[in-house]
Amino acid sequence: MEEDSLKTKYVELIREINQHNYQYHVLDQPIISDGEFDRLLQELRRIEEAHPDWISSESPTQRVGSFVLEKFGKVTHAAPVLSLANAFSEADVKSWLDRITKLDERIKYADFVLEPKIDGLTVVLTYQNGILVQGATRGDGITGEDITPNIRTIRSIPLKIPIKNQQIKVPETLVVRGEVFMFNSDFEELNAELEKKGEKTWLNPRNTAAGSLRQLNPEITASRPLRIYTYQVLSYSGGEIPKTQWELLEYLNELGFPVSPACVYCENANQMLQRLAPWKETRQKLDYDIDGVVIKINDLQIAAELGFVGKDPRGALALKFPAMEVTTTLENIGINIGRTGVLTPYAIFEPVQCGGVVVKQATLHNFDFIREKDIRIGDRVMIKRAGDVIPYVIGPIVDIRTGKELVYEVPDQCPVCGQKVEKLPGEVAVYCVNNACPAQLIRNIEHFASRGAMDINGLGIKIVEQIVSNHLINDIADLYQLQKADLLTLEGFGEKKAENLLQAIENSKQQSLGRLINALGIRDVGEVVAEMLASHFPDLSALMEADFHDFIMLEGIGPNIAQAISDWFDQPTNQKIIQKLRDAGVWPKSVENKASNEDENALLAGKIIVVTGTLERFSRDEIKEFIRQKGGKSTESVSQKTSFVLAGENPGSKKSKALELGIPVMSESEFLERYTRQD
Numbered sequence: 199m200e201e202d203s204l205k206t207k208y209v210e211l212i213r214e215i216n217q218h219n220y221q222y223h224v225l226d227q228p229i230i231s232d233g234e235f236d237r238l239l240q241e242l243r244r245i246e247e248a249h250p251d252w253i254s255s256e257s258p259t260q261r262v263g264s265f266v267l268e269k270f271g272k273v274t275h276a277a278p279v280l281s282l283a284n285a286f287s288e289a290d291v292k293s294w295l296d297r298i299t300k301l302d303e304r305i306k307y308a309d310f311v312l313e314p315k316i317d318g319l320t321v322v323l324t325y326q327n328g329i330l331v332q333g334a335t336r337g338d339g340i341t342g343e344d345i346t347p348n349i350r351t352i353r354s355i356p357l358k359i360p361i362k363n364q365q366i367k368v369p370e371t372l373v374v375r376g377e378v379f380m381f382n383s384d385f386e387e388l389n390a391e392l393e394k395k396g397e398k399t400w401l402n403p404r405n406t407a408a409g410s411l412r413q414l415n416p417e418i419t420a421s422r423p424l425r426i427y428t429y430q431v432l433s434y435s436g437g438e439i440p441k442t443q444w445e446l447l448e449y450l451n452e453l454g455f456p457v458s459p460a461c462v463y464c465e466n467a468n469q470m471l472q473r474l475a476p477w478k479e480t481r482q483k484l485d486y487d488i489d490g491v492v493i494k495i496n497d498l499q500i501a502a503e504l505g506f507v508g509k510d511p512r513g514a515l516a517l518k519f520p521a522m523e524v525t526t527t528l529e530n531i532g533i534n535i536g537r538t539g540v541l542t543p544y545a546i547f548e549p550v551q552c553g554g555v556v557v558k559q560a561t562l563h564n565f566d567f568i569r570e571k572d573i574r575i576g577d578r579v580m581i582k583r584a585g586d587v588i589p590y591v592i593g594p595i596v597d598i599r600t601g602k603e604l605v606y607e608v609p610d611q612c613p614v615c616g617q618k619v620e621k622l623p624g625e626v627a628v629y630c631v632n633n634a635c636p637a638q639l640i641r642n643i644e645h646f647a648s649r650g651a652m653d654i655n656g657l658g659i660k661i662v663e664q665i666v667s668n669h670l671i672n673d674i675a676d677l678y679q680l681q682k683a684d685l686l687t688l689e690g691f692g693e694k695k696a697e698n699l700l701q702a703i704e705n706s707k708q709q710s711l712g713r714l715i716n717a718l719g720i721r722d723v724g725e726v727v728a729e730m731l732a733s734h735f736p737d738l739s740a741l742m743e744a745d746f747h748d749f750i751m752l753e754g755i756g757p758n759i760a761q762a763i764s765d766w767f768d769q770p771t772n773q774k775i776i777q778k779l780r781d782a783g784v785w786p787k788s789v790e791n792k793a794s795n796e797d798e799n800a801l802l803a804g805k806i807i808v809v810t811g812t813l814e815r816f817s818r819d820e821i822k823e824f825i826r827q828k829g830g831k832s833t834e835s836v837s838q839k840t841s842f843v844l845a846g847e848n849p850g851s852k853k854s855k856a857l858e859l860g861i862p863v864m865s866e867s868e869f870l871e872r873y874t875r876q877d
């Protein structure tokens with residue numbers, strides 16, 4: 199870059215960073231993510247290293263700036279409340295070690311403490327003779343804001359110390375530093391409550407914690423689920439405190455202050471470097487956000503003697519993690535259509551790095567989500583990746599809207615087939631109800647061919663899309679009519695590939711009835727329900743003839759599923775599909791019923807049996823299996839269809855129901871005599 203334009207860039211960066219500092223520290227309403235902010239600052243630092251003569255007194259590296267709001271009383275801190283130098287890699291950590299070892303040989307043999315770098319707000323608590331007399335924010339590190347009334351409402355902050363170990367003699371004056379923050383679960387609960395009341399929700403726990411502390415009404419602070427972890431004694435007089443960081447954490451804990459249980463002691467530099475790596479996983483497990491891990495020299499005396507650079511102590515370092523929260527522009531909202539026809543909106547972003555991967559899209563769940571969060575096309579949005587889960591949209595940054603953002607309209611037509619969409623009463627989802635909709639057909643076939651269903655190797659979503667968009671098939675049954683010549687017309691298909699696919703389709707005819715039922719893609723019918731249907735009905739025709747009442751009789755099937763099944767089989771288009779499957783030879787039979795139909799010796803063939811009470815010879819599962827093996831069926835409730843009731847000890851109401859209906863009741867010994875003789 200030309201010198202001139204670099205200089206312009208430098209001045210612009212200063213202005214920009216100062217603006218972000220103001221949004222973040224004064225208003226508690228950042229408009230960019232921390233990661234983005236850190237990058238700007240790094241860029242500024244790089245320019246300043248190359249051109250030390252340019253450094254301006256306005257630069258955020260020189261001036262901490264005043265982050266103290268006028269509405270609070272001012273507090274001058276007993277000692278400077280320092281920040282932390284940042285590192286972004288293990289190499290950075292090693293060069294920090296080298297640097298400080300040059301300054302002090304003792305670092306070679308030093309031990310260390312690792313602490314979570316909690317993403318919260320620093321507070322400074324002053325105790326006089328064990329009584330909390332003041333709570334302040336960090337402010338610019340020299341002067342902070344007096345927020346004592348708010349601090350007092352945080353339950354985990356002791357008003358009087360010691361509260362845990364009464365033996366400890368507390369120094370006359372003790373100034374403790376800690377981080378106020380919020381658990382993620384508490385934060386979500388709070389937002390849910392605000393949403394219910396129709397109030398504005400917060401973007402993240404850190405800003406919520408800061409905003410809750412830095413306002414004038416202690417009742418509001420009290421209503422927010424704030425917590426604290428302490429980690430430093432800023433100053434003390436009239437007493438003694440421990441000489442190492444590790445002992446200090448224990449000391450704070452004994453006094454009654456919360457201390458993060460995630461802190462780790464390391465005997466030497468090597469061990470410290472080794473113990474840094476597992477923090478990536480630790481981070482995922484914590485119920486609060488940390489943006490890094492803080493490395494501290496254990497010996498407080500050595501650390502103090504190392505002094506500081508600017509506002510960063512030399513004896514500590516923050517190793518920052520890749521940002522999990524970033525902002526980006528919402529370029530558009532797209533729609534996916536699932537196999538049940540439900541329309542699911544998703545966000546299309548200007549691509550952005552988040553937690554180490556490039557993110558381009560994220561689900562928006564449903565149309566109510568877009569409305570509740572007031573997400574508009576063109577908005578700057580905050581997105582987050584927590585753990586390895588797919589990224590999601592936290593919400594728009596309303597403060598920087600230009601007015602050009604577009605409010606999203608829920609479509610009244612399916613974007614793929616153009617048919618009117620429907621909203622079922624009581625459901626948030628919007629459906630395309632056109633069975634012939636190509637989008638649905640694609641998902642249907644993808645599901646039909648999937649692992650737990652017909653398991654057709656080589657029929658992935660890409661190929662399904664090709665087959666459907668070339669009109670080679672109109673429903674799942676058409677798969678079995680595909681010809682090699684058809685497939686050869688598709689891009690990327692040669693002889694071998696076509697033959698393999700056709701063979702895989704042919705092989706799928708051998709799949710069980712349970713898998714076929716699952717493959718049909720009936721709403722709410724997954725593997726388990728499908729297997730159950732398969733064990734109660736001999737084939738698809740029997741299912742088609744059955745109705746709602748037959749389904750609801752079965753164990754584990756409620757009215758919704760029963761309705762979904764009977765609706766599906768009532769549809770003429772689906773009946774046609776079943777006929778086509780039968781004609782094509784895709785006609786598996788229920789394994790159990792095969793036994794009862796074909797095996798004349800099956801003693802319980804065709805019998806429907808209800809077992810009640812405790813049996814001597816069988817557990818519940820064993821008797822069910824026994825009945826099944828002998829060609830019978832065991833069901834849970836007694837009806838006219840029941841052949842007999844097998845009653846053990848303490849039979850209960852099923853026995854009386856049977857007697858009422860005139861259905862035979864058999865004891866265990868009778869049952870054994872009759873049905874196990876031939877064995």
Ligand SMILES: NC(=O)c1ccc[n+]([C@@H]2O[C@H](COP(=O)([O-])OP(=O)(O)OC[C@H]3O[C@@H](n4cnc5c(N)ncnc54)[C@H](O)[C@@H]3O)[C@@H](O)[C@H]2O)c1
Nearest residue numbers: 218219222228230231232235281282313315316320429492
């Ligand atoms: N998004 C924005 O617009 C914006 C603007 C300004 C600043 N920021 C963010 O604010 C932060 C800058 O704040 P900073 O100058 O205080 O530096 P810092 O956050 O990089 O590190 C120092 C802070 O870490 C905290 N901390 C947490 N756990 C600690 C522990 N165990 N030991 C010691 N300290 C611990 C303390 O509050 C301390 O002040 C950065 O994360 C930056 O990204 C964001």
Ligand SMILES: [Zn+2]
Nearest residue numbers: 612615630635
């Ligand atoms: Zn459609």
